[in-house]
Amino acid sequence: xxxxxxxxxxxxxxxxxxxxxxxxxxxxxxxxxxxxxxxxxxxxxxxxxxxxxxxxxxxxxxxxxxxxxxxxxxxxxxxxxxxxxxxxxxxxxxxxxxxxxxxxxxxxxxxxxxxxxxxxxxxxxxxxxxxxxxxxxxxxxxxxxxxxxxxxxxxxxxxxxxxxxxxxxxxxxxxxxxxxxxxxxxxxxxxxxxxxxxxxxxxxxxxxxxxxxxxxxxxxxxxxxxxxxxxxxxxxxxxxxxxxxxxxxxxxxxxxxxxxxxxxxxxxxxxxxxxxxxxxxxxxxxxxxxxxxxxxxxxxxxxxxxxxxxxxxxxxxxxxxxxxxxxxxxxxxxxxxxxxxxxxxxxxxxxxxxxxxxxxxxxxxxxxxxxxxxxxxxxxxxxxxxxxxxxxxxxxxxxxxxxxxxxxxxxxxxxxxxx
Amino acid sequence: xxxxxxxxxxxxxxxxxxxxxxxxxxxxxxxxxxxxxxxxxxxxxxxxxxxxxxxxxxxxxxxxxxxxxxxxxxxxxxxxxxxxxxxxxxxxxxxxxxxxxxxxxxxxxxxxxxxxxxxxxxxxxxxxxxxxxxxxxxxxxxxxxxxxxxxxxxxxxxxxxxxxxxxxxxxxxxxxxxxxxxxxxxxxxxxxxxxxxxxxxxxxxxxxxxxxxxxxxxxx
Numbered sequence: 001x002x003x004x005x006x007x008x009x010x011x012x013x014x015x016x017x018x019x020x021x022x023x024x025x026x027x028x029x030x031x032x033x034x035x036x037x038x039x040x041x042x043x044x045x046x047x048x049x050x051x052x053x054x055x056x057x058x059x060x061x062x063x064x065x066x067x068x069x070x071x072x073x074x075x076x077x078x079x080x081x082x083x084x085x086x087x088x089x090x091x092x093x094x095x096x097x098x099x100x101x102x103x104x105x106x107x108x109x110x111x112x113x114x115x116x117x118x119x120x121x122x123x124x125x126x127x128x129x130x131x132x133x134x135x136x137x138x139x140x141x142x143x144x145x146x147x148x149x150x151x152x153x154x155x156x157x158x159x160x161x162x163x164x165x166x167x168x169x170x171x172x173x174x175x176x177x178x179x180x181x182x183x184x185x186x187x188x189x190x191x192x193x194x195x196x197x198x199x200x201x202x203x204x205x206x207x208x209x210x211x212x213x214x215x216x217x218x219x220x221x222x223x224x225x226x227x228x229x230x231x232x233x234x235x236x237x238x239x240x241x242x243x244x245x246x247x248x249x250x251x252x253x254x255x256x257x258x259x260x261x262x263x264x265x266x267x268x269x270x271x272x273x274x275x276x277x278x279x280x281x282x283x284x285x286x287x288x289x290x291x292x293x294x295x296x297x298x299x300x301x302x303x304x305x306x307x308x309x310x311x312x313x314x315x316x317x318x319x320x321x322x323x324x325x326x327x328x329x330x331x332x333x334x335x336x337x338x339x340x341x342x343x344x345x346x347x348x349x350x351x352x353x354x355x356x357x358x359x360x361x362x363x364x365x366x367x368x369x370x371x372x373x374x375x376x377x378x379x380x381x382x383x384x385x386x387x388x389x390x391x392x393x394x395x396x397x398x399x400x401x402x403x404x405x406x407x408x409x410x411x412x413x414x415x416x417x418x419x
Numbered sequence: 420x421x422x423x424x425x426x427x428x429x430x431x432x433x434x435x436x437x438x439x440x441x442x443x444x445x446x447x448x449x450x451x452x453x454x455x456x457x458x459x460x461x462x463x464x465x466x467x468x469x470x471x472x473x474x475x476x477x478x479x480x481x482x483x484x485x486x487x488x489x490x491x492x493x494x495x496x497x498x499x500x501x502x503x504x505x506x507x508x509x510x511x512x513x514x515x516x517x518x519x520x521x522x523x524x525x526x527x528x529x530x531x532x533x534x535x536x537x538x539x540x541x542x543x544x545x546x547x548x549x550x551x552x553x554x555x556x557x558x559x560x561x562x563x564x565x566x567x568x569x570x571x572x573x574x575x576x577x578x579x580x581x582x583x584x585x586x587x588x589x590x591x592x593x594x595x596x597x598x599x600x601x602x603x604x605x606x607x608x609x610x611x612x613x614x615x616x617x618x619x620x621x622x623x624x625x626x627x628x629x630x631x632x633x634x635x636x637x638x639x
Binding site for chain 1: 470473475476495496499500502503504507508510514516518519523527528530531532533534535536575579
């Protein structure tokens with residue numbers, strides 16, 4: 001083995017002038033390749049982490065109007081963006097892959113006439129919540145068609161119950177639409193839902209409004225109704241807002257349906273709104289896509305460089321083998337087998353590629369911290385060393401075999417006779 | 420004591436449809452310590468016989484025993500070991516490797532035998548001294564004259580202390596003076612117990628041998 005390495009080293013030293021060039025080219029090719037691999041791996045890891053976070057948590061989907069006019073945005077944000085029909089359509093399409101969390105928000109101002117005829121008011125938030133959202137917010141499953149009311153809202157509903165017909169006055173449009181009578185809230189004629197106070201120890205004190213405006217609604221001011229009552233809700237009624245969140249059903253699933261979902265919502269709105277997710281994930285994915293194009297370009301550069309190195313090496317070997325026919329024949333005469341001769345050649349090329357490849361990996365490891373991926377600086381992945389090693393092994397063997405196949409009349413006796 | 424026993428050796432080369440029987444039922448016995456010269460016209464099969472005796476080539480038929488071992492049955496690895504340990508070659512054109520130093524050329528068989536670097540250098544220096552080229556270790560073969568190159572080639576051939584030295588026209592590329600020096604060197608080595616089988620055209624050179632074998636048309 002030592003003698004094999006000694007002979008390999010001697011041959012490399014004899015050809016050092018041309019071999020420096022091969023080492024340099026190899027180092028450049030491997031540097032670019034490994035940097036691209038590190039960038040790709042880093043980005044994948046970042047995306048996977050965000051995907052995992054998305055799978056584990058709920059992703060609020062938000063929207064804003066096309067023109068970034070704060071006033072107009074505020075006004076328009078109070079409009080229903082994903083209406084009930086839209087929600088039903090999304091639920092049908094994504095029920096297998098996604099958990100949808102959906103709430104329609106309606107603000108009602110109730111006016112009550114006191115004993116002396118004075119008016120008092122109470123603001124009640126009517127939240128039409130689907131079962132997913134309800135369970136997520138309150139930590140228990142809602143009974144079928146059961147409405148719940150927060151402490152203050154419950155008192156307001158009770159006042160309505162006690163009030164004589166006609167004593168509750170509508171002072172402005174849209175107020176007191178949802179009347180409480182006989183233990184039910186009535187949304188329209190023939191459509192009422194029983195209500196009870198939210199049990200003590202509820203999970204949440206407030207509900208985040210996520211669209212357009214950021215605001216918190218205190219649960220004690222809320223009446224929470226089943227979403228299916230939207231079927232009987234007067235279509236002309238003003239709604240304040242929609243809260244819409246999604247979550248992957250399968251946490252193992254790393255594929256993202258978000259872009260597709262957002263496109264669908266955007267189509268529903270005829271492009272009136274800019275829909276976005278208040279999660280870094282999409283930004284990351286977009287940046288990853290941009291970087292992917294760059295990575296592809298550099299990968300192509302590295303592959304071309306490495307192909308040039310390989311072809312050059314084959315050319316050099318073809319010339320070298322022609323010159324070394326005698327060396328191989330003499331070695332054969334003094335005890336070398338053909339395998340041994342091949343190993344010497346292979347060792348030479350492999351060490352050459354390994355030196356270039358090693359330098360490339362080293363530069364890449366040093367330079368990794370100088371480049372940044374979609375979120376963080378590029379990490380160095382030790383697996384790249386294995387890839388480079390395998391690449392060097394395979395290409396070295398390939399170069400040697402191709403070059404040997406290209407050299408004719410290599411039989412030692414013939415060679416020694418001819419010389 | 421016989422070191423080589425060859426019986427009914429046949430070797431045929433095929434070129435297209437034409438068959439050329441180079442060796443025809445050759446029989447030969449060589450005793451240990453003998454100096455044999457094989458003479459004959461070009462193409463009579465001398466070199467082929469030498470190559471077969473040296474394990475460079477295999478016969479088509481017949482038996483070749485070396486120290487009682489059937490060389491014809493050796494596999495590639497055993498043949499390589501045989502060439503490395505049992506025989507040493509000296510060629511007409513020296514066949515020194517120009518890309519290696521003189522010391523590296525001499526120690527080539529030692530390297531394939533697995534000798535360590537120190538052992539190789541020590542042995543190569545001894546041999547250089549023996550062939551009268553002490554102090555030329557680091558030079559390259561092309562820096563030597565023809566006679567000196569052949570002496571280095573002989574040093575290389577005997578570096579692994581083989582049983583038999585096979586020399587194919589060892590003086591063929593040398594002038595008379597250098598030829599005599601080489602033959603004297605070979606005679607000295609033979610005197611030290613080395614069996615030598617030499618192929619030559621030159622009768623004067625052949626006279627150094629204990630026995631001359633004539634070959635004609637593939638037969639002895």
